[in-house]
Amino acid sequence: MELYGYSGKVLRVDLTKGVARAEALPPQVIENYLGGVGFGSHYLDTENPEGVHWSDPDNRLILANGPFSNTPLHGSGTLCFVTKGPMTHLAVSTQANGYVGAWLKSCGYDAIVIQGCAQNWSYLYISEDVVEIRDGRHLLGKDTIETQNELKKEIGRTKGVSVFCIGPAGENRVRFSVIMGDGTHTASKGGVGAVMGSKYLKAIVVCRGKVKAGIYDRPLLVSIAKELHEGATVTFLNGRRHKWGTNGTFSNLHEVGALPVKNYTTNIFPEHEKMDGRYVRSRFKALRHKRCFNCGINHIYEREVTEGPFKGLVAEEPEYEAFAAFGSVIGQADAGAVFYLTDLADRLGIDANEAGWVLGWVMECYEKGILKPSDVDDLDMSWGQVESTAALIRKIATRQGVGDLLAEGVKRAAEHVGGEAIAMAVCTVKGATPRGHDHRGRWHELVDTCLTNTSTLEATFVGVRPHLLDMPPVHDAFSPWEVPLVNAHQNGWAMIEDCLGACRFNLNYPKIALSANNAITNAEKSQADILIIGNRIVNLLRLFNLRNGLTPEMDAPSPRYGSAPIDGPAEGRRILDHWSHIREIYYKNMGWDPQTGIPLAGTLKALGLNPLPGD
Secondary structure (H helix, E strand, O other), X not given: OOOEOOOOEEEEEEOOOOEEEEEEOOHHHHHHHOOHHHHHHHHHHHHOOOOOOOOOOOOOEEEEOOOOOOOOOOOOOOEEEEEEOOOOOXXXXXXXXXXXXXXXXXXXXXXXXXXXXXXXXEEEEEOOOOEEEEEOHHHOOOOHHHHHHHHHHHHOOOOOEXXXXXXXXXXXXXXXXXXXXXXXXXXXXXXXXXXXXXXXXEEEEEEOOOOOOEOOOHHHHHHHHHHHHXXXXXXXHHHHHHHHOHHHHHHHHHHOOOOOEHHHOEOOOOOHHHOOHHHHHHHOEEEEEOOOOOOOOOOOEEEEOOOXXXXXXXXXXXXXXXXXXXXXXXXXXXXXXXXXXXXXXXXXXXXXXXXXXXXXXXXXXXXXXXXXHHHHOOOOOOOOOHHHHHHHHHHHHXXXXXXXXXXXXXXXXXXXHOHHHHHHOOXXXXXXXXOOOOHHHOHHHHHHHHHOOOOOOOOOOOOOOHHHHOOOOOOOOOOOOHHHHHHHHHOOHHHHHHHHOOOHHHOOOHHHHHHHHHHHHOOOOOHHHHHHHHHHHHHHHHHHHHHOOOOHHHXXXXXXXXXXXXXXXXXXXXXXXXXXXXXXXHHHHOOEOOOOOOEOHHHHHHHOOOOOOOO
């Protein structure tokens, strides 16, 4: 029987032994977990020793594509990274776009499972015919762009090759370091770069092969691809993201009270219009459009800054989250400076999002005298100081001076300083941080961030759209009973998006995406069938996290994260006043014990999962 949408192989890499081998991907794993985060959750749960430290060689780092990978669907070069991460010491799932997922499928692999630790710094080379663990000591200390260029030069290819690597931050195990490749495409959440660094693995090189996974109905898939692309570029958000980039929402978020400003101390940012994508794309010179695999969204451009102190700087246009992190979060209002700081963070291999929360916390503590100049290596950390911010980013990446503390992330840094500093940290009790929004104006995403099992958003993306899954629309986005109810009822679909192997910017309409999956795989799955798979993954990761120390008390926001805005559209709304109630409703509607958050036996039986020992 032909296997449509998959190669049917997994690449096993043991860095300790210095060996790599291919093995069959069991059909039941494909049926039960679909791809991407599903494959990652399966291998993480079945192979990671219980309680193993994130930096231990036994911690698995899993890379997986999905049935959409290397197909006519737009943006089908996405790869999912799954591991146990340093920010929460729980499961992490994060995606990177570009070409790497497509090229991995073209080499005949649906996933890579990496374990062990190399004796010396190494890189992994993968082609259709050759898999090698190669000496990477000459790459030590190079930034992410230098590493990509060096390896392309070394192997003699500039096209048809993806290089994903860590920068100095990953080498130094900065807890929020990233894995970056195909330019600045980033697996950014949960500290996956630190895990890769703990294995002495500097880079992964994947060369385009000639293997083509079968597609059951290619003509139908081509037709569906056009429909999805029209949705992404014309219908969804009225085409705003396509025209103005992800940062085209900057001013809109300010209008609804969801723009994070000065570490959540205010929701008012008068300069927001000059930071918005509409302003940047109208003023800064576009030099080169940088596409992902098969993608037609006007998403990433290399641009020249045309005004301000950084006039003449050429760099990739930052995403919205970088504009928030290096703009409003730190009280900085020059768009050119965001280009400068983002380029620096990308090269060093640091997650801009977490860096913003760390920097915003430092600046508020500095303003209030909690941190003295001597505590921050005599840098002027007043709001909006660009060069001091750049200096601190470099210190974090190299763990020099105060950078060694800040490299631990905002939660641990605040706990180290103690006292009032703890109350100023924007984070979850688990140790993760929100995406680049003020979630006090977006309760659905605040609840999701605190209750997720992936260390980042699990049930929501660009808000909630339950009507697309034939569920009632949202009536009150600040209701302490409706918000957790909606999140629980729609949970599962976002996990499916992270299984498919395509950028979710191209997957805005679930029913059309489901049709694409069936056209590729001949699976004939219904919406109910696919949501069962999504919820199976959610619950499997929940079980993994419970076995690794998760408690209900950890499913909560920090005092600042759960505080009431003092101004703006969400003024006075304090989610912490309702938190126990919210968590209980969410647990109950997920089919979990309302008090402990442990999945009930009936829930697990319906999903084909085994309960925790003793339950």
